[in-house]
Amino acid sequence: MKKIEIMGCGYIGLPTAITFTLAGFEVCGFDVKQAVVDQLSSGKIHIVEPGLQDALTQALATGRLHFTTKPEPADVFIIAVQTPYKETPDHKRVSDMRFVESAAREVGSVxxxxxxxxxxxxxxxxxxxxxxxxxxxxxxxxxxxxxTAHCPERIIPGRMLLELRENDRIIGSNRPEAAEYAKSIYEKVVTKGTIRLTDDLTAEMCKLTENTFRDINIAYANELSKVCDRLGIDVFNLIELANCHPRVNVHTPGVGVGGHCIAVDPWFIHEKFEDITPLIYEARTVNDGKPAWVAERIGRDVKPGEKVAVLGMSFKANIDDTRESPSVLFANILKEKGYEVIACEPFIQGDVAGYKNHTLEEAIAACDYAVITLMHTPFVENKTLIATKPYYDCVGLMRK
Ligand SMILES: NC(=O)c1ccc[n+]([C@@H]2O[C@H](COP(=O)([O-])OP(=O)(O)OC[C@H]3O[C@@H](n4cnc5c(N)ncnc54)[C@H](O)[C@@H]3O)[C@@H](O)[C@H]2O)c1
Known part of the structure; x- marks a missing residue:
C-alpha cells in the first residue's frame, strides 16, 4: 500500500489523514506546529468536529498513522495548508500563498x-x-x-468525515496521467461520490466558482434585506415566496459572510482579473459592509451606552470557528460606537475574540437589546427566552 503524507494537519488535513488511514494507507501527518503534532500524537484532536476524536483513536490503533514536524519521504503528498488573503499596500486583497509555497518546498526536499x-x-x-x-x-x-494535481476540498465543518467519503471530487492536472493516478488513490476513500477529471486550471477555478456563486447570491439576499427594511416588509417571507418559483433559489441574508472560504475565495479570482470581474468585487463589498449596516440599523432601537447581546460569534451556525467572522466584526463596530457588547457563543468555551463569553441565560439577563447573528440550535431551542428582550434578528431565527 502507498504511503501518503498530509502537509498541514488542520481542519482539512486531520480528517483527511484519518480517512486515508482508515482506508488502509500508511499515513504521515506533517505539520510545522510542534504543539499540534504533540497533541495529535498523544491521541487528542485539537479542533471541534463530530466523530473526529473516535476516528483518530481508531486510526492510531491501526499503527498506520503517525504525526511529525519533519517532512518524510512518501509516495503521495497532499498539501492542505491554509490559503488566506493578504492586503496589498494599495488595499487590494490577494491570495497569501506563503504556506503553500513552503509546503511545496518541504515536498521537494523529500x-x-x-x-x-x-x-x-x-x-x-x-x-x-x-x-x-x-x-x-x-x-x-x-x-x-x-x-502534480489539484483536488480542491469541498467538505464543510460538522460533516467532514461523511463528506470526505460521499462528496464528488474534481481532480485536475496539466498531465492527464497525473490526474488518473490521483484518481486511483482518491477512489479508495471517495466511496460514494464521483471523481471527475479535468485540467488543473479548471479544477482550481471550479472551487472558486462554487464559493463565489454563493457569495454573490448571499450579497443579493443581503441587499434585499436592506430594501425590505425600507419597505417595512419581512425579507425572509419575501425570499421564501420567491423561492417557490421552480427556477429561483435566493440564499438567506445574515450579518455578513465569514469564514476562510466564501469570504476569501472570490478575491482569488478577482486578483488576477480585476478589470473584468466587477460583479465579484461588488458582492464582496456588499457582504463586507453588512455588519456596519446592521450596527447602523439597530441604532433606531438602542443607543450607545446601552448593553447589546451579540447572540453568535462564530462565522456560521453550530461551529466554534471565528475566522473572518462577521459577528465579531459587528461586535467590534458596536464597541467602537460606544455600546456595551455582551458576547454569547455557546460553541466556544471561555473568552471569544477578546470578549467575555456569556451563556444565553446570562446574556439575555444582562442586555437591553439582543442581536441574533447566527441560527445556532441552542438559540432556536430558546426562542421564548430571547423574546423576553427587544431584538433584531439577522437570520430569521425567531420565525422558525
Ligand atoms: N476548513 C474548511 O472548512 C475548509 C473547507 C474547504 C476547503 N478548505 C481549504 O483547505 C485549506 C486548509 O484549510 P484549513 O481550514 O484546514 O486550515 P488550518 O489553518 O486549519 O490548517 C492548516 C494547517 O497547516 C499547517 N501548516 C502551515 N504551513 C505549513 C507547512 N509549510 N507545512 C506543513 N504544515 C503547515 C498549520 O500549522 C495548520 O495546522 C485552505 O486552503 C482552505 O481554504 C477549508
Missing part, C-alpha cells in the same frame, strides 16, 4: 521520481503549476519525473 503531489488547498489559477515548479527546483528533478 520527493523522488514517480511521486505525486496533490494540492488540496483552495488556490488561485496557476497554483498547481507553482507547486510543480517549486518541487522541481528544490528536488532537482525534471517536471516530468514526478506528478
Amino acid at each position: 520527493a523522488k521520481p514517480g511521486d505525486l503531489c496533490v494540492l488540496e488547498s483552495t488556490s488561485p489559477p496557476y497554483s498547481t503549476r507553482l507547486v510543480e515548479s517549486i518541487v522541481a527546483e528544490v528536488s532537482g528533478m525534471d517536471k516530468l519525473q514526478f506528478m
Whole structure:
C-alpha cells in the first residue's frame, strides 16, 4: 500500500489523514506546529468536529498513522495548508500563498521520481503549476519525473468525515496521467461520490466558482434585506415566496459572510482579473459592509451606552470557528460606537475574540437589546427566552 503524507494537519488535513488511514494507507501527518503534532500524537484532536476524536483513536490503533514536524519521504503528498488573503499596500486583497509555497518546498526536499503531489488547498489559477515548479527546483528533478494535481476540498465543518467519503471530487492536472493516478488513490476513500477529471486550471477555478456563486447570491439576499427594511416588509417571507418559483433559489441574508472560504475565495479570482470581474468585487463589498449596516440599523432601537447581546460569534451556525467572522466584526463596530457588547457563543468555551463569553441565560439577563447573528440550535431551542428582550434578528431565527 502507498504511503501518503498530509502537509498541514488542520481542519482539512486531520480528517483527511484519518480517512486515508482508515482506508488502509500508511499515513504521515506533517505539520510545522510542534504543539499540534504533540497533541495529535498523544491521541487528542485539537479542533471541534463530530466523530473526529473516535476516528483518530481508531486510526492510531491501526499503527498506520503517525504525526511529525519533519517532512518524510512518501509516495503521495497532499498539501492542505491554509490559503488566506493578504492586503496589498494599495488595499487590494490577494491570495497569501506563503504556506503553500513552503509546503511545496518541504515536498521537494523529500520527493523522488514517480511521486505525486496533490494540492488540496483552495488556490488561485496557476497554483498547481507553482507547486510543480517549486518541487522541481528544490528536488532537482525534471517536471516530468514526478506528478502534480489539484483536488480542491469541498467538505464543510460538522460533516467532514461523511463528506470526505460521499462528496464528488474534481481532480485536475496539466498531465492527464497525473490526474488518473490521483484518481486511483482518491477512489479508495471517495466511496460514494464521483471523481471527475479535468485540467488543473479548471479544477482550481471550479472551487472558486462554487464559493463565489454563493457569495454573490448571499450579497443579493443581503441587499434585499436592506430594501425590505425600507419597505417595512419581512425579507425572509419575501425570499421564501420567491423561492417557490421552480427556477429561483435566493440564499438567506445574515450579518455578513465569514469564514476562510466564501469570504476569501472570490478575491482569488478577482486578483488576477480585476478589470473584468466587477460583479465579484461588488458582492464582496456588499457582504463586507453588512455588519456596519446592521450596527447602523439597530441604532433606531438602542443607543450607545446601552448593553447589546451579540447572540453568535462564530462565522456560521453550530461551529466554534471565528475566522473572518462577521459577528465579531459587528461586535467590534458596536464597541467602537460606544455600546456595551455582551458576547454569547455557546460553541466556544471561555473568552471569544477578546470578549467575555456569556451563556444565553446570562446574556439575555444582562442586555437591553439582543442581536441574533447566527441560527445556532441552542438559540432556536430558546426562542421564548430571547423574546423576553427587544431584538433584531439577522437570520430569521425567531420565525422558525
Ligand atoms: N476548513 C474548511 O472548512 C475548509 C473547507 C474547504 C476547503 N478548505 C481549504 O483547505 C485549506 C486548509 O484549510 P484549513 O481550514 O484546514 O486550515 P488550518 O489553518 O486549519 O490548517 C492548516 C494547517 O497547516 C499547517 N501548516 C502551515 N504551513 C505549513 C507547512 N509549510 N507545512 C506543513 N504544515 C503547515 C498549520 O500549522 C495548520 O495546522 C485552505 O486552503 C482552505 O481554504 C477549508
